Amino acid sequence: MTVQASGVVHDFNVDVLVHYCSQHVQAFPLAPTHVKVSQFGHGQSNPTYLLEVSLGGSSVKQYVLRKKPAGKLLQSAHAVEREFQVLNALGAHTLVPVPKVFCLCTDSAVIGTPFYIMEYLEGRIFLDPKLPGLAPNRRRQIYSATAKALASLHSADVDAIGLGKYGRRDNYCKRQVDRWAKQYLASTGEGKSPRNPKMLELVDWLQQHIPSEDSSSAKAGLVHGDFRIDNLVFHPIEDKVIGILDWELSTLGNQMCDVAYSTLHYLVDVDVDKLQNEGIEATGIPEGIPSLPEYLADYCSASGKPWPVDEWKFYVAFSLFRGASICAGVHCRWIMGNASGGKRAQNSGLKGDALIGAAWSFIEQKSVLPQHPPSGHRGQFNNSEDQNALSGGFVPTKKVVELRDRLMKFMEDHIYPMESEFNKLANSSMRWTVHPDEEKLKEMAKKQGLWNLWLPLDSAARARKLLFDGKNDNKAFDQLLGAGLSNLEYGYLCEVMGRSVWAPQVFNCGAPDTGNMEVLLRYGNKEQMQEWLVPLLEGKIRSAFAMTEPQVASSDATNIECSIKRQGDSYIINGKKWWTSGAMDPRCKILIVMGKTDLSAPKHKQQSMVLVDIQSPGVQVIRPLTVFGFDEAPHGHAEVHFENVCVPAKNVLLAEGGGFEIAQGRLGPGRLHHCMRLIGAAERGMELMVQRALQRKTFGKFIAQHGSFQADLAKCRVELEKTRLLVLEAADQLDRVGNKKARGILAMAKVAAPNMALKVIDMAMQVHGGAGLSGDTVLSHLYATARTLRIADGPDEVHLGTIAKLELQKASKL
Numbered sequence: 072m073t074v075q076a077s078g079v080v081h082d083f084n085v086d087v088l089v090h091y092c093s094q095h096v097q098a099f100p101l102a103p104t105h106v107k108v109s110q111f112g113h114g115q116s117n118p119t120y121l122l123e124v125s126l127g128g129s130s131v132k133q134y135v136l137r138k139k140p141a142g143k144l145l146q147s148a149h150a151v152e153r154e155f156q157v158l159n160a161l162g163a164h165t166l167v168p169v170p171k172v173f174c175l176c177t178d179s180a181v182i183g184t185p186f187y188i189m190e191y192l193e194g195r196i197f198l199d200p201k202l203p204g205l206a207p208n209r210r211r212q213i214y215s216a217t218a219k220a221l222a223s224l225h226s227a228d229v230d231a232i233g234l235g236k237y238g239r240r241d242n243y244c245k246r247q248v249d250r251w252a253k254q255y256l257a258s259t260g261e262g263k264s265p266r267n268p269k270m271l272e273l274v275d276w277l278q279q280h281i282p283s284e285d286s287s288s289a290k291a292g293l294v295h296g297d298f299r300i301d302n303l304v305f306h307p308i309e310d311k312v313i314g315i316l317d318w319e320l321s322t323l324g325n326q327m328c329d330v331a332y333s334t335l336h337y338l339v340d341v342d343v344d345k346l347q348n349e350g351i352e353a354t355g356i357p358e359g360i361p362s363l364p365e366y367l368a369d370y371c372s373a374s375g376k377p378w379p380v381d382e383w384k385f386y387v388a389f390s391l392f393r394g395a396s397i398c399a400g401v402h403c404r405w406i407m408g409n410a411s412g413g414k415r416a417q418n419s420g421l422k423g424d425a426l427i428g429a430a431w432s433f434i435e436q437k438s439v440l441p442q443h444p445p446s447g448h449r450g451q452f453n454n455s456e457d458q459n460a461l462s463g464g465f466v467p468t469k470k471v472v473e474l475r476d477r478l479m480k481f482m483e484d485h486i487y488p489m490e491s492e493f494n495k496l497a498n499s500s501m502r503w504t505v506h507p508d509e510e511k512l513k514e515m516a517k518k519q520g521l522w523n524l525w526l527p528l529d530s531a532a533r534a535r536k537l538l539f540d541g542k543n544d545n546k547a548f549d550q551l552l553g554a555g556l557s558n559l560e561y562g563y564l565c566e567v568m569g570r571s572v573w574a575p576q577v578f579n580c581g582a583p584d585t586g587n588m589e590v591l592l593r594y595g596n597k598e599q600m601q602e603w604l605v606p607l608l609e610g611k612i613r614s615a616f617a618m619t620e621p622q623v624a625s626s627d628a629t630n631i632e633c634s635i636k637r638q639g640d641s642y643i644i645n646g647k648k649w650w651t652s653g654a655m656d657p658r659c660k661i662l663i664v665m666g667k668t669d670l671s672a673p674k675h676k677q678q679s680m681v682l683v684d685i686q687s688p689g690v691q692v693i694r695p696l697t698v699f700g701f702d703e704a705p706h707g708h709a710e711v712h713f714e715n716v717c718v719p720a721k722n723v724l725l726a727e728g729g730g731f732e733i734a735q736g737r738l739g740p741g742r743l744h745h746c747m748r749l750i751g752a753a754e755r756g757m758e759l760m761v762q763r764a765l766q767r768k769t770f771g772k773f774i775a776q777h778g779s780f781q782a783d784l785a786k787c788r789v790e791l792e793k794t795r796l797l798v799l800e801a802a803d804q805l806d807r808v809g810n811k812k813a814r815g816i817l818a819m820a821k822v823a824a825p826n827m828a829l830k831v832i833d834m835a836m837q838v839h840g841g842a843g844l845s846g847d848t849v850l851s852h853l854y855a856t857a858r859t860l861r862i863a864d865g866p867d868e869v870h871l872g873t874i875a876k877l878e879l880q881k882a883s884k885l
């Protein structure tokens with residue numbers, strides 16, 4: 072027998088191996104004439120070899136050997152025994168495509184470490200997920216087959232095939248985060264791979280965002296642990312998977328981790344040989360390869376799993392984190408001289424850091440997945456939630472529906488019954504005091520988790536990061552950080568709050584506080600957040616935003632004249648503001664004041680925003696303004712004068728000259744909240760209109776039976792539904808592409824919503840006759856509020872100007 076080694080030189084005795092195989096591998100040639108052993112270069116973890124055994128003539132049998140690496144190993148890593156167990160079970164009892172296994176050798180005396188022998192699959196392995204050299208339709212099929220292969224392994228009934236005890240099922244992510252965090256610490260530090268502090272922050276973030284579904288074992292199943300396209304063998308000609316390889320990290324647990332991991336190449340270039348780190352979403356998805364949502368929809372459709380929109384950010388961040396920890400392990404072994412994989416292992420230190428960076432960029436994104444699977448995939452879903460998907464593009468998720476139900480019940484039980492009571496106080500001589508029941512309702516809303524729902528997930532993460540360096544084990548503070556909703560999700564809830572002018576503040580979701588809190592979250596520093604944001608989030612204080620001035624046309628913010636002059640360590644403020652909403656409220660403690668700090672700077676850099684304690688000497692609240700006679704007590708829209716008001720220089724937000732930038736940033740979500748509330752106000756109008764029409768008779772018929780009413784009612788519904796879709800689309804775009812790119816649709820929503828609400832409420836008032844104009848129904852108040860929103864947050868004409876400008880820009884690019 073001749074023995075030939077090729078590739079990386081291996082460290083075992085081939086004769087001994089052949090002897091062992093001839094005894095333990097079924098049909099292994101007893102007297103081979105020639106044996107060739109070559110190591111697969113791809114993959115660094117468990118060294119893998121091709122065994123080519125000649126029988127004489129042209130007859131060659133091929134096998135694959137997989138062994139543990141030599142040297143000292145990290146705890147529980149490289150368990151080839153487990154790989155054998157899972158391959159054996161799947162091969163024997165399921166149609167999951169895996170190579171057939173022949174034997175497991177746990178006796179290290181044979182080749183130095185345990186190993187197993189499996190079938191060599193003749194086929195294609197695509198090392199590059201971009202699938203170069205393939206036609207677009209083949210690429211599409213390869214990706215579709217990949218999604219199906221993953222779904223098939225996830226469908227394995229582990230109890231039925233003897234893998235019921237292959238791992239613990241519950242709390243998979245929780246345990247994985249701990250495990251890989253420990254591995255990372257063990258692989259890094261002095262004399263090992265350098266330790267990256269952002270990785271430690273990432274561990275904290277992950278620990279705080281583990282999806283609730285993770286704690287249950289009911290949804291757990293077989294997890295591959297390293298499911299990537301280059302671990303699949305495709306049929307030599309057909310685009311189907313014939314083998315899933317590399318089961319080293321397989322166990323039982325949360326299968327969404329596999330799914331997220333299989334999509335990482337969309338975000339990062341996982342190839343350790345390349346310095347480039349961007350994934351195909353950034354570099355360009357090659358023709359034919361589906362977008363990430365399309366691939367994901369293929370998987371969900373094949374596995375029957377729901378669309379994972381709510382938890383996707385966690386799963387991807389987790390996968391990047393785990394990849395980073397694995398890279399650190401490989402790099403550490405390379406430093407210590409016992410990693411296979413050569414140059415790739417050397418590079419893996421840098422790659423690990425890139426993965427950590429990518430995880431943070433991903434976490435900081437507003438929205439990471441569309442609310443629903445792409446069209447064309449929706450009809451394939453068959454659970455009850457997805458039945459809804461058939462009925463429209465915007466359907467709230469289960470989480471949102473559950474919150475909305477609770478919110479509606481709260482409105483029925485506590486808000487509507489209190490409206491006349493709150494109105495009574497607001498029209499009495501005690502009008503500028505807060506009704507004690509309002510504070511009680513706030514506590515109740517907080518306890519029910521209906522608090523700060525406006526707060527987007529990414530802003531909550533920023534608050535945790537800045538206030539607690541990302542490490543927050545303060546449960547009480549965490550409860551202040553909303554429900555982790557996107558702007559779109561909040562839209563469904565904000566609409567409900569808009570049905571009563573008294574509701575938003577009960578849930579700490581009222582203007583201008585939400586906009587002001589958003590400013591502090593986005594532009595405030597740690598000290599400013601601690602002093603003002605925390606009590607605002609708690610609902611202990613309220614705030615106001617002072618930009619508009621009586622003497623200048625303030626819809627053009629560059630006209631603002633209020634002077635903010637630097638004097639040593641202070642700023643001195645002089646100016647007159649009006650329409651400062653909320654400044655009359657006895658709970659109002661902080662004003663965000665916009666003024667000019669540098670008249671010689673470029674037009675949009677002259678303005679700054681400073682935080683002013685309302686108690687500061689020189690701040691004079693002059694009077695409440697009224698809207699059609701409503702003074703909105705105890706909230707109020709105040710005229711406020713500033714006379715030599717001195718505030719510490721550290722009160723400037725962002726930086727001197729940053730005022731315009733903040734104003735732009737503040738208005739995106741805040742404006743949309745107004746639109747969402749207007750949809751709710753219009754719905755309330757519709758409801759009251761219909762009730763009245765069904766109860767009251769004129770000329771022998773109920774109003775509802777008159778044809779003219781029916782036509783008006785129908786037109787109101789058409790307007791309302793059109794506008795709701797526009798507002799939801801604006802919210803979705805805000806989540807997906809951010810304030811700036813969504814400015815066109817935001818402007819459209821801002822114009823459409825108050826005009827629609829005015830039309831609907833006007834019709835409702837008409838149907839109510841004289842009562843509609845009185846204070847006996849909520850309609851006149853809702854109407855007055857809706858009318859302000861054709862001017863407040865910018866007049867219609869300014870928004871129409873934005874829409875027209877974008878339209879003309881588009882045309883000029885044609």
Ligand SMILES: Cc1cc2nc3c(=O)[nH]c(=O)nc-3n(C[C@H](O)[C@H](O)[C@H](O)COP(=O)(O)OP(=O)(O)OC[C@H]3O[C@@H](n4cnc5c(N)ncnc54)[C@H](O)[C@@H]3O)c2cc1C
Pocket residue numbers: 583615616617618619620623624625626627649650651652653698708859862863864865866867868869872
């Ligand atoms: C109820 C209410 C609450 C408010 N709350 C606040 C608050 O909390 N803080 C704050 O700072 N401000 C607040 N405002 C003020 C509001 O933002 C301003 O009224 C608004 O920006 C318009 O400014 P202005 O009143 O100076 O009108 P102007 O700028 O004088 O504009 C008057 C009119 O000019 C026309 N116009 C303006 N620009 C154009 C254009 N490009 N093309 C064609 N026509 C145009 C429009 O018809 C517009 O209505 C509030 C206003 C109201 C009514």
